[in-house]
Amino acid sequence: MSNLTLPANIVSNPKLSQWFRLDQLPLVTVCTGKVELGQGIQTALQQIAADEIGVDLQQINWIAGDTHLSPDEWYTAGSLSIENGGAALKTALGYARYLSLEAAAKQLGVTANSITIEHGIFSSKDSQQQITYAQLANHLDLDVEITSNEQIITSKQQVMTKWVGRSITRDDLHSKLSGAAFIHDFTLPNMRHARMIRAKHVQSTITHVDIPKIQQLPGVEQVVHSGSFLAVVGSNEALIVLAQEKAQAFVSWQTPAYVQAQTSTEEMITALQASDEIAFQQGTADTVHTTVKARYSRPFIAHASIGPACAISQESDGILTVWSHTQGSHLVKNQIAVGLRQDPSTVKVIHLHGAGCYGHNSADDVAFDAAFIAKMTGLPIRVQWSREEELTASPFGSPGVVEFEVGVDESGTIINWQSEVWSPTHIHRPGWAGKLNLLGAWMIDPPHPVDETKDNPLPQGGGLRNAITLYNVDYQQVKHHMIPQAPLRTSALRGLGAYLNVFAMESFMDEVARALGQDSLEFRKKHLSDPRSITLLETLAQMANWSNRANLPEGTGLGMGFARYKNSGAYCGVMVQLRAEEKIYIDHVWSVCDAGEVINPDGLINQIEGGIIQSISWTLKEMVTWDTEGVTSATWDTYPILNFDEVPQVEVKLLNQPGVQSLGGGEASAGPTAAAIANALEQALGVRARHLPLTPDRLAELMS
Amino acid sequence: MTTSIQLFLNGQSVTVNAPENTPLLYVLRNDLEHKGTRFGCGSGNCGACTVIVDGQAMQSCDMQLWAATGKEVITAEGLAADAIGQLVQKAFIDEQAAQCGYCINGILMSVVALLKKNPQPNKEVLMESLNRHLCRCGTHVRILRAIDRVIQQLNEKRAA
Numbered sequence: 001m002s003n004l005t006l007p008a009n010i011v012s013n014p015k016l017s018q019w020f021r022l023d024q025l026p027l028v029t030v031c032t033g034k035v036e037l038g039q040g041i042q043t044a045l046q047q048i049a050a051d052e053i054g055v056d057l058q059q060i061n062w063i064a065g066d067t068h069l070s071p072d073e074w075y076t077a078g079s080l081s082i083e084n085g086g087a088a089l090k091t092a093l094g095y096a097r098y099l100s101l102e103a104a105a106k107q108l109g110v111t112a113n114s115i116t117i118e119h120g121i122f123s124s125k126d127s128q129q130q131i132t133y134a135q136l137a138n139h140l141d142l143d144v145e146i147t148s149n150e151q152i153i154t155s156k157q158q159v160m161t162k163w164v165g166r167s168i169t170r171d172d173l174h175s176k177l178s179g180a181a182f183i184h185d186f187t188l189p190n191m192r193h194a195r196m197i198r199a200k201h202v203q204s205t206i207t208h209v210d211i212p213k214i215q216q217l218p219g220v221e222q223v224v225h226s227g228s229f230l231a232v233v234g235s236n237e238a239l240i241v242l243a244q245e246k247a248q249a250f251v252s253w254q255t256p257a258y259v260q261a262q263t264s265t266e267e268m269i270t271a272l273q274a275s276d277e278i279a280f281q282q283g284t285a286d287t288v289h290t291t292v293k294a295r296y297s298r299p300f301i302a303h304a305s306i307g308p309a310c311a312i313s314q315e316s317d318g319i320l321t322v323w324s325h326t327q328g329s330h331l332v333k334n335q336i337a338v339g340l341r342q343d344p345s346t347v348k349v350i351h352l353h354g355a356g357c358y359g360h361n362s363a364d365d366v367a368f369d370a371a372f373i374a375k376m377t378g379l380p381i382r383v384q385w386s387r388e389e390e391l392t393a394s395p396f397g398s399p400g401v402v403e404f405e406v407g408v409d410e411s412g413t414i415i416n417w418q419s420e421v422w423s424p425t426h427i428h429r430p431g432w433a434g435k436l437n438l439l440g441a442w443m444i445d446p447p448h449p450v451d452e453t454k455d456n457p458l459p460q461g462g463g464l465r466n467a468i469t470l471y472n473v474d475y476q477q478v479k480h481h482m483i484p485q486a487p488l489r490t491s492a493l494r495g496l497g498a499y500l501n502v503f504a505m506e507s508f509m510d511e512v513a514r515a516l517g518q519d520s521l522e523f524r525k526k527h528l529s530d531p532r533s534i535t536l537l538e539t540l541a542q543m544a545n546w547s548n549r550a551n552l553p554e555g556t557g558l559g560m561g562f563a564r565y566k567n568s569g570a571y572c573g574v575m576v577q578l579r580a581e582e583k584i585y586i587d588h589v590w591s592v593c594d595a596g597e598v599i600n601p602d603g604l605i606n607q608i609e610g611g612i613i614q615s616i617s618w619t620l621k622e623m624v625t626w627d628t629e630g631v632t633s634a635t636w637d638t639y640p641i642l643n644f645d646e647v648p649q650v651e652v653k654l655l656n657q658p659g660v661q662s663l664g665g666g667e668a669s670a671g672p673t674a675a676a677i678a679n680a681l682e683q684a685l686g687v688r689a690r691h692l693p694l695t696p697d698r699l700a701e702l703m704s
Numbered sequence: 705m706t707t708s709i710q711l712f713l714n715g716q717s718v719t720v721n722a723p724e725n726t727p728l729l730y731v732l733r734n735d736l737e738h739k740g741t742r743f744g745c746g747s748g749n750c751g752a753c754t755v756i757v758d759g760q761a762m763q764s765c766d767m768q769l770w771a772a773t774g775k776e777v778i779t780a781e782g783l784a785a786d787a788i789g790q791l792v793q794k795a796f797i798d799e800q801a802a803q804c805g806y807c808i809n810g811i812l813m814s815v816v817a818l819l820k821k822n823p824q825p826n827k828e829v830l831m832e833s834l835n836r837h838l839c840r841c842g843t844h845v846r847i848l849r850a851i852d853r854v855i856q857q858l859n860e861k862r863a864a
Contacts, residue, residue: 037804038803038804038805038806038841039803040803169797169798169800170800170802172805173796173797173800173802173805174797176802176805176806176808176809177780177793177796177797177802177805177808177809177812178740178780178781178783178784178793179738179739179740179780179781180739180740181739181805182739182742182806184739184742184743185733185739236730236734237730237733237734238723238726238727238730238734241730241746304840305804305806305840306744306750306752306804306806306807306838306839306840307742307743307744307752307804307806308743308744353804354804354806355804355806355840356803356804356806356840356841357804358840384743386746387744387745387746387747387749387750602800603800606800606803606843606846607803609842609843609845609846610803610841610842610843611842612842613842613843613844613845614840614841614842617842635745635747635749636745636747636749636750636838637749641838641840642842642844643835643838644831644834644835644837644844644847644848645831645834645835647844647845647848649845650845
């Protein structure tokens with residue numbers, strides 16, 4: 001029996017005991033590096049796990065994102081938790097099942113293939129007796145290297161339970177909706193509250209600070225000051241929150257020299273210094289009949305989670321423990337150690353659930369803040385960021401500009417496709433490219449140098465995510481202008497460059513179709529040969545009654561957007577019907593998603609819906625603003641997001657593909673939604689919106 | 705100035721010794737250890753910290769402790785003991801009307817306060833109540849569906 005290639009996360013965490021243990025009996029312990037971020041992944045991964053080892057969900061002791069107890073599965077990001085995390089669990093737990101079947105056979109005196117597993121109980125038609133995982137614990141050696149072969153995989157047929165494919169409700173919501181459940185709610189004995197004092201621009205440095213004045217503020221028990229790192233500490237949270245605000249009067253800041261006053265995204269981005277490369281080139285350019293060209297842009301966008309970042313830290317017995325809602329426990333653990341200039345073995349990170357995470361937000365930075373303050377004071381410390389910090393100090397989703405120029409032949413088919421993408425990095429996480437990337441570590445004395453930026457290369461892509469067109473063309477070239485230094489710090493926000501690239505590409509497909517006098521749906525289908533894409537588009541067209549498009553009332557439009565996320569993840573199409581007056585009113589959204597075999601249909605639909613609503617908010621309303629001192633969109637008044645009365649009806653349909661590889665879908669719908677809005681707007685008002693957001697001001701500008 | 709203030713929390717009489725101008729949010733979370741009420745913005749703009757005070761949905765970050773003296777305060781921890789609270793909580797679970805869930809408890813409180821006063825709110829009234837809340841995960845569609853479910857149940861009960 002030849003061994004099969006192991007998933008990457010198994011190669012880096014090869015011991016079975018890193019994934020599966022029988023140490024909390026009668027429960028079976030399953031460990032993962034993929035963590036719950038509000039996306040419901042815990043439930044979906046538990047469904048996968050339960051089906052591998054034949055247990056019920058309630059029989060699992062689930063450990064996620066604990067650096068001492070879980071495997072290192074890198075970041076929980078990029079819609080890869082099912083694709084990579086799920087594949088790793090299947091392999092590890094498949095081997096656990098195989099070894100357990102062998103052990104059970106020995107104990108029951110039967111052949112392994114006569115056994116079935118259900119509810120964690122091993123039974124055989126050849127024996128009156130049964131045996132459980134708990135009873136097998138002493139007969140199993142789990143400290144072995146994981147292997148995989150056909151025989152191991154086939155033994156899954158002996159599992160009788162079937163959790164995958166069912167809309168299992170999330171267990172974590174019961175506690176969240178009735179009491180303490182989040183990291184914010186976690187306390188330690190003698191815990192103190194700490195708050196950071198910051199400038200409007202997060203990388204500003206302190207030129208003068210009056211520490212005695214800050215020390216005298218009510219509730220302040222200690223001031224932690226190191227370089228440009230400044231925090232107040234006290235027992236009474238309400239007083240510390242007030243002190244955080246009042247302390248500002250006693251600090252002077254210098255804004256970094258690279259911060260210039262805000263101009264339009266297009267103007268700013270194309271004027272910044274960039275390193276240029278041809279990132280992709282394929283085919284040969286042909287002689288063309290017509291060319292079409294257009295340029296699109298998106299601004300800086302904030303994560304804007306409803307719950308500001310939080311972390312708790314405590315040093316005891318030489319180990320600094322940090323409780324964090326990070327996306328990468330192992331990576332942030334190592335970088336906190338680098339930042340604190342101590343050995344990584346002396347730091348431990350434990351993941352706890354946080355508020356909605358849509359990418360590299362403030363979670364890692366607040367973890368360092370808490371760790372540093374705990375270290376300096378010797379006290380158990382809880383830090384929570386303010387609303388203003390959350391909207392100004394957290395890394396932002398990267399702005400960008402995309403320009404297309406396509407050549408069309410005489411039959412009205414695109415043959416040459418050229419695109420240029422300008423963007424700062426879309427990823428600047430702790431541990432990314434081995435870099436530190438922790439805000440507080442850049443601030444302390446002596447400071448760690450601010451890390452150089454390096455974008456995520458293709459095929460995943462950062463600024464270039466979804467920049468390569470999947471439409472059939474003879475020649476394609478993609479140029480990237482990577483901007484090393486933007487006025488504001490940027491990192492990963494849901495979908496990275498895919499939001500802009502898909503918005504731009506799918507808007508452009510409509511523009512080209514219109515220029516050629518062709519129906520935009522048929523125009524897309526003409527450039528596609530992949531049957532999954534075509535089926536999806538046809539299903540979507542039927543749902544949204546596309547063929548009736550011409551009969552919509554005046555001022556109303558129906559538009560579409562479509563992409564395969566990262567060109568390798570889930571396929572998602574979106575149609576939007578809207579009315580446009582002084583502002584855009586979205587009435588109805590339809591979406592079809594093909595994510596291969598679906599683990600939890602309702603969970604995936606929830607993610608697609610969420611992506612649609614969040615994208616409507618980004619597309620219609622959101623833009624970070626700043627001046628020469630820093631960010632000015634620091635509150636919900638100055639950084640408005642979608643309100644309840646702006647929410648459309650949303651219908652999502654999944655094209656489930658049992659037995660076909662599961663594909664990540666959590667980030668698939670945002671780009672198509674943005675394009676569908678712009679395309680619907682063209683029908684409603686006859687104007688082409690190429691620069692986001694599509695606020696009433698932008699509409700007025702387009703109409704004049 | 706620290707004072708001794710009595711209020712009724714989820715049906716229980718409690719006494720708090722804290723400065724009277726402390727935002728109710730911190731009193732609930734830290735002094736009374738009711739963590740189901742959550743900090744979102746501290747300025748009454750997002751609704752995450754909403755609780756019910758004498759039947760009214762109030763943003764507890766924006767309300768000082770003295771203003772709750774002698775009043776009946778209901779938090780997420782108290783929903784299960786209330787007939788409408790239970791219905792609303794269950795509908796949100798059944799519809800899986802949450803992603804991260806951080807904003808939801810505030811929304812639950814507003815919805816419960818509204819439905820207690822007006823079990824059949826029209827869209828305008830409902831939106832007035834919900835527009836005091838922000839949700840970033842984009843769970844709005846499900847939240848609205850969960851509320852519709854409760855309104856329908858209340859309607860059926862009334863008809864029965």
